[in-house]
Amino acid sequence: MRTPSLCRESSGDPWLVREAETILRRSRGPRDRASIAVIDNGVLREAHFGAGRHTQYEIGSITKTMTAAVFADMLERGEISRRTPLGTFFDLASSEVAAIELEELATHTSGLPNMASTCRNVADLALWPLLVHDPSSSVTLERLIADASRSRLGPREYAYSNLGYSLLGQALARRAGTSFPRLLQERLFAPLGMDDTFVPTDPTSLGVDAPRGYSVMWGRRSAPWTLGAEAPSGSVRSTLADMTRYLQSLLDATAPGRAAMDQAVVARDGLRIGYGWHIDQNSLVWHNGMTGGFSSWISLQPGRGQGVIVLSNTMNSVDDLGMALARSLP
Incomplete structure (x- = not known):
């Protein structure tokens, strides 16, 4: 089996290529x-390798910025409050998880682990490298809630949690009386004209x-990752054309829930956290993503009108490229 290498066919802006x-x-x-893609004060430059503007990618955890945008938008509309407890939406019985507040989920300060440490989850994750399957495709909402209720909470300080964002997205959908895929479609994708972006939840x-x-x-082919009830933490599929619409709307302050990029908590070593977004010492707002077969990056400097997007169809980090491009902009 030959490990794939970067496609030789390229197109786009010569400097960016x-x-x-x-x-x-x-x-x-x-x-x-x-x-x-690189946006610099309204000027868009693109580069493609074996792909085009409408090639579909899994964007992984960049999905969390979209879940966070809906959270911020629902706050602005007065539909929820920052301190609404998770137990308002789900039957968590006497679990301490019921008292977790929505803003704690949005800022990764809930004390929840990255994933529920159940035997089934650990086994699915351990078998993934061998089977190259989606370890969360069979997760139902009922299982997600049950796993959460059995989770042991850590300190209420920054600790990245896929479990927390899965619960946040599902709670927002329940409050809106709809499914999570429809929630993102109605609150974010449709308003921004992101016609090729969607949330699959099963194969x-x-x-x-x-x-x-x-x-x-x-370099083995990976099964698509749709994540089941964990979709709010990372199952969105999109294209560069749609992601540039998303990025530009964040830069020009027309995106629903743009306030998600504002600092909410201080994490450590100069890292600050908005709702979903990371903010470094130089005020670069960013998030990365990875699934079993894709990797991604998005960053922006709101005050400078600059932003970067990188989408790749391999489970191989593109953070170095995203950061290098962000730093190369004057």
Whole structure:
């Protein structure tokens, strides 16, 4: 089995193609298709390798910024409050998880672990490198709530939690009286004209020709990740065309729930946290993403009108490229 390498076919802005290719080719591990965009004060530059503006990618945990946007938007509308406890939405019985507040979920300060440490979850994750499957595709809302209720909470300080964001998104959907995929469609994708962006929650919601990425394990093809009830933490599929719409709306303050990018808590070592977003010492607002076959990056400097998006169909981090491009902008 041959490990895939970066597609030689490229198109787009010559400077961006050259910069992206240099960094992507020197990184270790599989590479294949990639799409990159840089926005600088309304000027958009793109680069593609074996792909185009409408090539579909899994964006992984960048999904969390969208869940956070809906959270911030619902706060602005007065539909929820920051301190609404999770037990308002789900039957968590006497579990201490019931008292977790929505803002704690949004800022990763709930004390919840990254994932529920059940035997089933640990086994699914352990088998993933061998089976190259979606370890969360069978997670139902009932199982998610049951797993959460049995979770032991840690300190109420920053600790990244996929479990927390899964619960946040499902709580918002329940408050709105709809499903999480429909919630994002109505509150974010439709208003921004993101027509090719959607939230799959099981493999049957994807076509047989849905793009599949490559695992970092010997460059094997990965099954699509749809994540079941954990979709709010990372199952969105999108294109560079739609993600540039999303990025530009964040830059020009027209995106619903844009306040999610404002600082909410201080994490550590100069890192600050908004709702979902990370903010570094230089006020760069960013998030990355990774699934079993894709990796992604988004960052912006709101005060400068600058932003970067990187989408790739391999489970091989593109953080170095995203950060390098963000730092290269004057």
